[in-house]
Amino acid sequence: MMLQEELLISFLKKFDDYPFLVKLNGRKYRIGDGKPVFTVKFHKMIPLTALTASTSIALGEAYMDGTLEIEGDLYDALDHFLGQVGKFSKEAVLLKKLIPDSFSKKRQRREVSSHYDIGNDFYRLWLDETMSYSCGYFREADDTLYQAQDNKVSYILEKLHLEEGMEILDIGCGWGYLLTEAVKKYKVSGTGITLSHEQCKAFRKKIKAEGLEDMLTVRLMDYRDLPRIRKRFDRVVSVGMMEHVGRKNYPLFLECINQSLKDGGVCLLHFISALKEHPGDAWIRKYIFPGGMIPSLRETVSHMAENNFHVLDVENLRLHYNKTLLCWLKNYREHTGEVREMFDERFVRMWDLYLAACAAVFHNGIVDVHQILATKGVNNDLPAVRWY
Numbered sequence: 001m002m003l004q005e006e007l008l009i010s011f012l013k014k015f016d017d018y019p020f021l022v023k024l025n026g027r028k029y030r031i032g033d034g035k036p037v038f039t040v041k042f043h044k045m046i047p048l049t050a051l052t053a054s055t056s057i058a059l060g061e062a063y064m065d066g067t068l069e070i071e072g073d074l075y076d077a078l079d080h081f082l083g084q085v086g087k088f089s090k091e092a093v094l095l096k097k098l099i100p101d102s103f104s105k106k107r108q109r110r111e112v113s114s115h116y117d118i119g120n121d122f123y124r125l126w127l128d129e130t131m132s133y134s135c136g137y138f139r140e141a142d143d144t145l146y147q148a149q150d151n152k153v154s155y156i157l158e159k160l161h162l163e164e165g166m167e168i169l170d171i172g173c174g175w176g177y178l179l180t181e182a183v184k185k186y187k188v189s190g191t192g193i194t195l196s197h198e199q200c201k202a203f204r205k206k207i208k209a210e211g212l213e214d215m216l217t218v219r220l221m222d223y224r225d226l227p228r229i230r231k232r233f234d235r236v237v238s239v240g241m242m243e244h245v246g247r248k249n250y251p252l253f254l255e256c257i258n259q260s261l262k263d264g265g266v267c268l269l270h271f272i273s274a275l276k277e278h279p280g281d282a283w284i285r286k287y288i289f290p291g292g293m294i295p296s297l298r299e300t301v302s303h304m305a306e307n308n309f310h311v312l313d314v315e316n317l318r319l320h321y322n323k324t325l326l327c328w329l330k331n332y333r334e335h336t337g338e339v340r341e342m343f344d345e346r347f348v349r350m351w352d353l354y355l356a357a358c359a360a361v362f363h364n365g366i367v368d369v370h371q372i373l374a375t376k377g378v379n380n381d382l383p384a385v386r387w388y
Helices: 002-012 048-053 055-065 074-087 092-098 105-116 120-126 145-160 177-186 197-209 223-229 247-260 282-288 297-306 318-334 336-342 345-363
Strands: 020-024 027-031 039-042 068-071 167-171 189-194 216-220 233-239 261-273 309-316 368-376
Touching: 002 020, 002 027, 002 048, 020 074, 048 055, 055 068, 055 282, 055 345, 074 345, 092 282, 105 197, 120 197, 120 318, 120 336, 145 177, 145 233, 145 261, 145 318, 145 368, 167 177, 167 223, 177 189, 177 216, 189 197, 197 216, 223 247, 233 247, 247 261, 247 297, 261 297, 282 345, 297 309, 297 368, 318 336, 318 345, 318 368, 336 345
Parallel strands: 020 039, 167 189, 167 233, 189 216, 233 261
Antiparallel strands: 020 027, 039 068, 261 368, 309 368
């Protein structure tokens, strides 16, 4: 037992950028120099083989199971610890098993459903009134989460430079707030597509309740089926959808947008991005977003060029997502009792870890979130300066 303990501590010693304390079997170990900034308490030994196969999965599962506890604030600990994610062990064979060989329509529907069809009642507990499940935009430091999400939608619509009578397509429309605002503010008509039954059901109910049936349509549809409807739009927007497409399908995704957009039309992509191409985090893939893949900015722009998309503007909203996630985490924790009535304790801890960890990785610049604004071909009628 002592040998296993020594091996565990020896493994943890490489994460010494910030000092922390480890409590194990009644003993205390200091990792790094200086006053510990957080404390990790192990109720049970984690085998070294598990940590070396995937540090992310081993520590994530230990937290989910209650084997590992953080004394103090979980986000603060992760904010210090996850800056060292480059030191994590990642066994190639294990990670490869979590990367799908196929992004078939059937598989993608199943993967999207596993996350977004948990239940609208669950998401209502901790999202804001707009039911926006993507990065907000905090124009002012004291903006509420609702204001930040409304700001984000307004910002996107301004960038699209909408005019009355236009038609807009939203790929991965979620619960429909963006399209609803576009119709009301700019007198355009909109079509949204999603693979989530729960989102589609809620959006259709919203359309009917607000009497927007003549202006708004939502379809349960895969983006690959867009060319079949033989319709071209003035504007195409996609927020938080590209992360579900898969690296092999980026060219196809952009080609489908190309076929859905009129010549000179404007497209905006809002997506979580990475500095370089990498397979992603194993724990997130296994438990949160099966099949999820974060595109890099450079490969996205490169693929866009092949479809004659002329990039007008690129903006990074990384710190806005950190703040958004901290708002969600606060809301989630305020409703933990209600979540516990819906799901088991392992689920409760898993989502707490997910929200806190994502906030930390954005704060540490491990991932970004970008908005790319582009036109299909050349459009000389748009303002020559930023109009927002």
